Amino acid sequence: MNASGDLQATLDASRKSWVETANAPQCDFPIQNLPFGIFSDARNATRRVGVAIGDCVVDLSALGQAGLLKLSADGKAAGNSVFERDSLNDFIALGQDAWRSVRIQLSALLARDTATPALRDDPALQARALIPLAGATLHLPVEIPGYTDFYSSKEHATNVGSMFRDPKNALLPNWSEMPIGYNGRASSVVVSGTPVRRPNGQLKLPDAERPVFGASRKLDIELETGFIIGRGNALGEPVACEDAESHIFGMVLLNDWSARDIQQWEYVPLGPFNAKTFATTISPWIVTLDALEPFRVAQPAQEPKPLDYLCHAGEHAFDIALEVMLRPRNASQPTTISRTNFRHMYWTMAQQLAHHTVSGCNTRVGDLMGSGTISGPTGDSSGSLLELTWNGQKPLELHGGGTRAFIEDGDELTLAGWCQGNGYRVGFGPCVGEILPAHR
Amino acid sequence: MNASGDLQATLDASRKSWVETANAPQCDFPIQNLPFGIFSDARNATRRVGVAIGDCVVDLSALGQAGLLKLSADGKAAGNSVFERDSLNDFIALGQDAWRSVRIQLSALLARDTATPALRDDPALQARALIPLAGATLHLPVEIPGYTDFYSSKEHATNVGSMFRDPKNALLPNWSEMPIGYNGRASSVVVSGTPVRRPNGQLKLPDAERPVFGASRKLDIELETGFIIGRGNALGEPVACEDAESHIFGMVLLNDWSARDIQQWEYVPLGPFNAKTFATTISPWIVTLDALEPFRVAQPAQEPKPLDYLCHAGEHAFDIALEVMLRPRNASQPTTISRTNFRHMYWTMAQQLAHHTVSGCNTRVGDLMGSGTISGPTGDSSGSLLELTWNGQKPLELHGGGTRAFIEDGDELTLAGWCQGNGYRVGFGPCVGEILPAHR
Numbered sequence: 001m002n003a004s005g006d007l008q009a010t011l012d013a014s015r016k017s018w019v020e021t022a023n024a025p026q027c028d029f030p031i032q033n034l035p036f037g038i039f040s041d042a043r044n045a046t047r048r049v050g051v052a053i054g055d056c057v058v059d060l061s062a063l064g065q066a067g068l069l070k071l072s073a074d075g076k077a078a079g080n081s082v083f084e085r086d087s088l089n090d091f092i093a094l095g096q097d098a099w100r101s102v103r104i105q106l107s108a109l110l111a112r113d114t115a116t117p118a119l120r121d122d123p124a125l126q127a128r129a130l131i132p133l134a135g136a137t138l139h140l141p142v143e144i145p146g147y148t149d150f151y152s153s154k155e156h157a158t159n160v161g162s163m164f165r166d167p168k169n170a171l172l173p174n175w176s177e178m179p180i181g182y183n184g185r186a187s188s189v190v191v192s193g194t195p196v197r198r199p200n201g202q203l204k205l206p207d208a209e210r211p212v213f214g215a216s217r218k219l220d221i222e223l224e225t226g227f228i229i230g231r232g233n234a235l236g237e238p239v240a241c242e243d244a245e246s247h248i249f250g251m252v253l254l255n256d257w258s259a260r261d262i263q264q265w266e267y268v269p270l271g272p273f274n275a276k277t278f279a280t281t282i283s284p285w286i287v288t289l290d291a292l293e294p295f296r297v298a299q300p301a302q303e304p305k306p307l308d309y310l311c312h313a314g315e316h317a318f319d320i321a322l323e324v325m326l327r328p329r330n331a332s333q334p335t336t337i338s339r340t341n342f343r344h345m346y347w348t349m350a351q352q353l354a355h356h357t358v359s360g361c362n363t364r365v366g367d368l369m370g371s372g373t374i375s376g377p378t379g380d381s382s383g384s385l386l387e388l389t390w391n392g393q394k395p396l397e398l399h400g401g402g403t404r405a406f407i408e409d410g411d412e413l414t415l416a417g418w419c420q421g422n423g424y425r426v427g428f429g430p431c432v433g434e435i436l437p438a439h440r
Numbered sequence: 441m442n443a444s445g446d447l448q449a450t451l452d453a454s455r456k457s458w459v460e461t462a463n464a465p466q467c468d469f470p471i472q473n474l475p476f477g478i479f480s481d482a483r484n485a486t487r488r489v490g491v492a493i494g495d496c497v498v499d500l501s502a503l504g505q506a507g508l509l510k511l512s513a514d515g516k517a518a519g520n521s522v523f524e525r526d527s528l529n530d531f532i533a534l535g536q537d538a539w540r541s542v543r544i545q546l547s548a549l550l551a552r553d554t555a556t557p558a559l560r561d562d563p564a565l566q567a568r569a570l571i572p573l574a575g576a577t578l579h580l581p582v583e584i585p586g587y588t589d590f591y592s593s594k595e596h597a598t599n600v601g602s603m604f605r606d607p608k609n610a611l612l613p614n615w616s617e618m619p620i621g622y623n624g625r626a627s628s629v630v631v632s633g634t635p636v637r638r639p640n641g642q643l644k645l646p647d648a649e650r651p652v653f654g655a656s657r658k659l660d661i662e663l664e665t666g667f668i669i670g671r672g673n674a675l676g677e678p679v680a681c682e683d684a685e686s687h688i689f690g691m692v693l694l695n696d697w698s699a700r701d702i703q704q705w706e707y708v709p710l711g712p713f714n715a716k717t718f719a720t721t722i723s724p725w726i727v728t729l730d731a732l733e734p735f736r737v738a739q740p741a742q743e744p745k746p747l748d749y750l751c752h753a754g755e756h757a758f759d760i761a762l763e764v765m766l767r768p769r770n771a772s773q774p775t776t777i778s779r780t781n782f783r784h785m786y787w788t789m790a791q792q793l794a795h796h797t798v799s800g801c802n803t804r805v806g807d808l809m810g811s812g813t814i815s816g817p818t819g820d821s822s823g824s825l826l827e828l829t830w831n832g833q834k835p836l837e838l839h840g841g842g843t844r845a846f847i848e849d850g851d852e853l854t855l856a857g858w859c860q861g862n863g864y865r866v867g868f869g870p871c872v873g874e875i876l877p878a879h880r
Contacts, residue, residue, distance in 0.1 A: 174642075178642055181710070184623055187675075188800075235719070274795070359640065439678075
């Protein structure tokens with residue numbers, strides 16, 4: 001079978017794994033997914049590269065040591081070095097051929113009907129190389145040299161513009177011409193599960209002459225996805241829109257925590273800063289663009305037609321169902337507060353990257369690019385409490401009683417996302433954060 | 441002599457070096473300075489830590505190998521490892537005691553009347569450890585995990601507000617309450633001498649309905665300084681204003697290249713992006729805060745009194761003379777287009793760092809924090825062509841003929857900065873960049 005055929009085989013909806021939990025219809029990590037991450041466990045505190053399958057992590061350093069992984073279709077065994085790292089950056093830097101080849105090999109090793117039964121038929125190796133997810137600690141999957149956040153949902157930009165500027169001219173003229181973006185703060189990107197402390201900052205109350213210092217009273221989420229740069233570009237050498245997807249390793253869920261009161265006072269004229277730099281949470285597993293391929297769909301029509309450097313033929317959106325759950329501390333169950341889909345995004349990831357680099361700006365392996373808040377066409381498909389409660393004016397009702405205008409201390413927010421296949425789903429795993437009270 | 445006395449001795453205006461070029465009154469690198477950088481040379485292409493003295497670089501890896509440097513006042517010899525690196529980050533991460541101690545030891549080794557003549561009296565060691573600056577290649581001194589740019593000159597913010605918003609309310613209400621800042625793009629920070637390619641982007645001409653794509657026609661400098669974080673803070677743990685200077689390793693000159701036409705069209709509502717991400721140039725030598733201590737002066741009076749978290753007793757500005765020179769390609773001499781001083785800055789570096797972290801945002805060793813454009817009280821002390829030519833309306837006349845509204849291809853822009861002592865100056869060395877034509 002040729003390389004393209006091997007890739008197609010990894011996406012075959014009928015392929016099952018001998019890791020039986022991977023075959024459950026609601027499992028985020030079927031054999032069609034095989035997302036990459038960094039983990040450690042009680043037995044071995046060393047951080048290393050893993051791939052999620054069913055309710056387990058496959059330890060790629062163990063497979064490498066066993067001589068079961070090659071770094072290219074025709075290459076020699078990988079050894080363990082590139083998988084015994086505390087980030088995926090060195091593996092990603094090997095290039096698309098290597099990511100694709102390793103994923104193809106893993107699919108073959110994990111398939112129920114496999115021609116390479118070296119792992120399936122070796123219980124001792126399984127004991128070393130298959131770690132229960134429940135006992136694993138998941139870490140930030142990449143070292144992030146740069147974090148950029150876009151603003152590419154037309155519905156979100158329109159909602160925010162209506163609330164804070166002019167409802168009649170909610171969308172600013174530049175918005176329809178380019179994927180508006182800004183530089184984020186990479187240092188405070190944390191992995192799912194990391195508690196997030198409510199920020200203090202300057203709050204300007206409506207009738208006050210001067211701001212006061214205190215804890216944010218309007219703490220919010222932003223439901224986003226992010227993509228991870230797999231191939232950088234040199235300073236001064238833009239990435240063409242048609243070529244941009246080949247620079248993307250994969251995607252994560254991203255919660256761009258936002259303090260709306262701090263933001264509103266600080267953001268003119270240079271954009272959000274302290275309102276967002278206190279934390280950004282991403283999901284621990286990077287779902288490769290290869291695994292998302294069956295869920296490629298057309299992006300929304302773009303009117304006016306973008307300038308040439310933002311044009312690409314074909315379909316460049318992805319059908320990714322998204323949900324947000326809120327669970328107050330001690331609540332027995334969460335409340336789903338939003339359901340939306342990544343396919344609604346007006347600007348594509350390829351257009352974002354082409355715009356980001358058209359000035360000559362360089363990107364590096366591991367760079368994180370956030371989509372911007374993903375809001376759908378209906379009120380309950382908005383990706384922020386700001387929109388869902390219309391700046392707190394229409395609080396949400398929670399299961400078991402209580403309401404929420406913005407996030408309260410002890411609330412746990414969870415983002416979920418998945419592509420629905422025929423009898424299986426390619427999921428991201430949860431992106432979770434609980435809010436701790438502000439420092440006094 | 442105690443440690444404080446040793447530090448004072450390094451700042452003694454009467455101290456001279458046996459490296460005689462260091463004793464010239466206009467030399468940027470007298471024995472009172474001793475700035476740190478990363479260099480290589482024709483003899484040895486390995487990047488390593490150096491300190492500038494007169495017209496030479498002292499090779500700290502060579503001194504380490506010779507057993508002449510300890511990493512603390514009472515410690516054992518440093519060996520060479522921390523000085524055989526391609527960035528200063530590992531050395532800086534050793535902490536203030538180590539930086540201070542190494543600078544004190546170097547001052548003693550380089551002093552004309554020295555009690556430690558090991559280098560002065562050893563011509564063979566000098567041949568290994570003293571490299572002529574003219575033959576050295578200077579590299580980016582730090583790996584920069586994060587770059588933040590502030591906007592802390594009242595005159596600059598007022599000028600820009602007058603031009604682009606409302607002359608009667610030029611300064612926005614939040615400006616006087618906090619050091620406004622935004623996240624910059626760390627990937628495109630380059631060292632002095634790196635050519636800078638004019639960016640392409642979206643330009644919205646005044647009467648056009650839609651933007652066009654093309655090379656920026658309003659390419660500009662921003663005269664800034666930057667400080668380098670020497671001690672990071674953990675996520676969720678703000679740096680107190682009174683303690684902030686102890687987190688600063690030192691300062692550089694910084695040119696925040698800006699494409700004004702791209703900026704004006706893109707910057708609402710999330711701030712500048714492609715207008716600035718194409719390049720930021722810094723000077724190669726980091727002047728330590730210790731070396732700047734004799735030039736500490738009072739910051740301008742702040743009215744209204746800042747909120748408590750931005751208050752610090754004492755003097756926190758520095759008297760640093762600054763100049764900008766423009767030299768067209770083939771011009772026999774440059775034209776000095778601006779003369780100003782860092783002491784005019786309204787918000788101090790300590791206030792900037794306290795504000796940056798008050799939300800809980802973490803910083804890391806090597807982070808770069810730009811001051812924002814430094815404009816003084818008079819028109820010819822502005823730090824950008826935007827202000828100097830009032831958005832191109834009043835072009836500058838150049839030596840030898842010609843005028844400039846904004847930067848043209850082939851122009852070389854140089855920033856210079858120094859603290860004037862009694863018979864010597866503590867300088868930064870030039871921060872230079874030449875503009876290459878845009879890609880077509």
